[in-house]
Amino acid sequence: MRMLVMFDLPVGTKVERRAATKFRNYLLNEGYVMMQFSVYYRICNGYDMMRKYERKLEKHVPGKGSVRMIPITEKQFSTMRLLVGDELPTEKKLGADSLTIF
Numbered sequence: 718m719r720m721l722v723m724f725d726l727p728v729g730t731k732v733e734r735r736a737a738t739k740f741r742n743y744l745l746n747e748g749y750v751m752m753q754f755s756v757y758y759r760i761c762n763g764y765d766m767m768r769k770y771e772r773k774l775e776k777h778v779p780g781k782g783s784v785r786m787i788p789i790t791e792k793q794f795s796t797m798r799l800l801v802g803d804e805l806p807t808e809k810k811l812g813a814d815s816l817t818i819f
Contacts, residue, residue: 719794720767722749722757722774726782736779743777752805764788 722744726737741757747770749757761767767788778784 718761718763718767718791719758719789720761720770721752721787721789722759722784723787724755724782724784726755726779726784733781736781740777740779740784747773758794761788 724740726740727733728737744757745751747759749759751757759770761770771786774784774786
């Protein structure tokens with residue numbers, strides 16, 4: 718299962734930029750992988766582990782902005798399609814219809 722975290726944080730002031738950077742660094746330090754700007758994911762071994770990381774994430778969410786989390790299964794994640802752009806170095810194309818992310 719994967720835990721997808723998407724966010725839109727204000728960066729208009731120095732304090733807001735610092736809070737957004739701190740949140741992004743927290744995600745990276747916790748093992749999340751940046752899929753796109755403001756979209757990160759991490760692999761979880763089941764629902765219990767996902768809930769553990771969700772509780773930890775809630776403690777580090779900045780006071781302003783929007784942060785969303787969605788759990789998705791590996792099967793759902795494997796059906797993702799790259800419609801435009803280049804795959805990341807951690808991705809491997811498996812034909813025109815699917816994209817696998819490691």
